[in-house]
Amino acid sequence: MTAVDFKDLPVVVAGLGISGISAARVLRDLGARVTVVDGGDGEGLRARAASLGADLTVRLGDGDTLPEGTRLIVTSPGWPPNSPLFLAAEQAGVPVWGDVELAWQLRRPLPETGEPAPWLAVTGTNGKTTTVQMLASILTAAGRRTAAVGNVGVSVLDAVLAEQPYEVLAVELSSYQLHWAPSLRPHSAAVLNLAPDHLDWHGSMAAYAADKGRIYQGNQVACVYNLADPATEELVIEADVEEGCRAIGFGLGAPGLSQFGVVDGLLVDRAFVPDRQKNAAEIGAVEDVNPPAPHNIANALAAAALARAYGVDTKAVREGLRAFRPDAHRIAEVAVVGEVTYIDDSKATNTHAAAASLAAYEPVVWIAGGLAKGATFDELVRGAAKRLRAAVLIGADRALIKEALARHAPDVPVIEAAQGETGAVAMTEVVRAAAGLARPGDTVLLAPACASMDMFTNYGQRGDFFAEAVRALQD
Template sequence: MTVRQQSAPASADDWQGLPVVVAGLGISGVPAAKVLRGLGAEVTVVDGGDGPRQRAQAAELRELGVAVRLGDGAGLPEGTRAVVTTPGWPPHSPLFLAAEAAGVPVLGDVELAWQLRRPLAATGEPAPWLGVTGTNGKTTTVQMLASILTAAGKHTAAVGNVGVSVLDAVLAEPPYDVLAVELSSYQLHWAPSLRPHSAVVLNLAADHLDWHGSMQAYAADKGRIYQGNRIACVYNTADPATEDLVRAADVEEGCRAVGFTLGAPSISQLGVVDGLLVDRAFVAERATAAAELASVDDVRPAAPHNIADALAAAALARAYGVEPRAVRDGLRAFRPDAHRIAHVAEIDGVTWIDDSKATNPHAAAASLAAYQPVVWIAGGLAKGADMDALVAGAAPRLRGSVLMGADRALIRAALARHAPEVPVIELPDGQTGAPAMDAAVRAAAGLARPGDTVLLAPACASMDMFTNYGERGDLFAAAARALAG
């Protein structure tokens, strides 16, 4: 695809009267359509769906003068001068192929937001963006970062691929001082001019390869977040691929590579020493000293991957100039979203943990590493992922496993290869929703002993059996609590 390299409108005035197509409704498409219509563009939204949600959103947009075509995601309306896409549409979609053939530029909602930024009165420059991407941990990190910035007295928000439209954020009144921006590989793919103040790639593991086409293409899109960074490119010392992306990035002169580690930090790193989060990157005497930022106990829950996310958030905040005290206060104030290693029950000495958000093997591995011994509830839609490395790494921690869902056989086969002594209970096909989760919880309770953790970390998507990962986690918590009456 070459369409993202073509020229597109570069200012708010350029959209006046322009025939524009927005690809997709949803959390990004609806704000994009509203903003473009507000700029005077002639907007048509196309969406392949035609369900109740899409119809309600279409009715709202039509009242604003936006044309909406439901059940149609292929054709390019005649006269279209630009296409604005939402994250879920892959580059090989027929709409984009038609745009390429017609010489019509395609840009993402993030690219549009970047172009529409407005100068702050105090500085004469737009509010800086602190960017966060990675295969896992993005939402937690960007929310930690926003909490730290708030503790520092900044008017800020966690935006992007996190539930708040970045378009709404850049046009908000009063304007934000700084934005903590979660960016998916999809969004980065369609944002060629994005240049964050500082950014982090938390980790890299195979994911969304059906969208990107290869691991190399996926990594390259993740690495776009480092392009043009001014102050710091933050990377994970435990994941050399993230440092490779820093090395390949074209940054502004003076921008520094800053690592984070769960061990003692070297110069230009943040890390952990004697239960403290410390900074040897943004201190004057970093060759011989470190600044204390917070205690490990200030991170809740203090699972290893949560601590890593806290260090990444702290590095971006420090790159922005936040004082150490605000890092501590922000981490203390932070509360994770539901379904992220959430403690839901303690029953007869067994701890029940909901990490339904662990929808791929990389996320599940991080969750499993936090507990021992574990009765593991897993399975669902694997999205083509390989389970061998996950199971091989977790095998010494497993008391037993309960498997469900369409691709449970992948996990069962990996368990047979790498943990043949671990007892496995498989749920039969046909059950979905609450009955299936009730059965899984009862089976897990039968395997668990006092001192064990029953962990829902499915390593798979949920849509084969549940509405979404949130419903899956809610049903798990309800079933676990029902065991205690």
């Protein structure tokens, strides 16, 4: 489908991570002359460079200089727009693509239709992975050849180049990826929510929102937005879509026209039904959603809206939601010890995700802290104050949360744990402190509202150590 002839095209791939290596190999196979650049240098990077073979050029320790003659840059998602390499590219008139743009350009027509597989795309500050996996489960229940791709499951490049082509793709897209995907035009797309995140990369909330809003550009059938988050509807209003594309809202109340919602414990579609002025269709029940926390029900409604926009019937929506199982570290019950429930939501790495998690439980002993990434915590604490039994704070930016608790929940006991410790040792201390504060009927909730890398390898390791420490309480 691409109009670009990659034969002998001088292309720079920025970043020697997983997506960079994948892009470099694909471009090499297309005949491009590929140079991979990375500002880092070390044994691990050199091993990755060696794995690419001798027919690619790899330049380590210098990710800033634009190689002479470059005609295209394909960047890994993490490289910020103000990187010297991209500023030099802008001055030289060299386009910059992300891996998603490259994949979009390389789509191939399906034998059945003569058109590429449609993309049903999802973005948002939180809930993207869960929603995309729910969507893929629904599409699978409908008998479609599909995959959850992007930041989850199969890489988007691998998906579009798969030997056995997919009929439809459920695509998770980050704001980074959307920033570098100027040609993307999904069949239908959803923005789940918007809250401050990655502002150090984007430079401002307005720039972050604008990049999220790119997902609606050129939508063909439906722009799905969150009724509880007016900023998502604003992005729909501002989008340039194809004639006939509809705005479809989702929320936890009874649905209005062209909306998905909840009525008496049932999930309801009042958008893709005949005579929606008078009719609605049952597409499932709250009990079909695992787990049935409010924010997860909203995720299910967004996934259902995208599936219905694609033409999936109501039976497949229900079957797909019932078959779905969430990833580890996402509001996962670890154990009940001494009548206290321990919940691992280590994936709640920002304030918006933590707020959704806190809203699902009461009373809560809250384990929070880590790397704040520029976030503030007043709104989060103010909203959750009445649910808090106590708080156990960890990590580099714990003081920010402690100060917010002092302002908005001064009567909530606070313990600062694991000062100077990391890894399993730290989490064992944290869990014991939380257990000492909890009463029968309480929930100890790991929903840190922060990134993990100051104390743990990643949020997964943080959650694993939490689960291990909880299980040790049972011994």
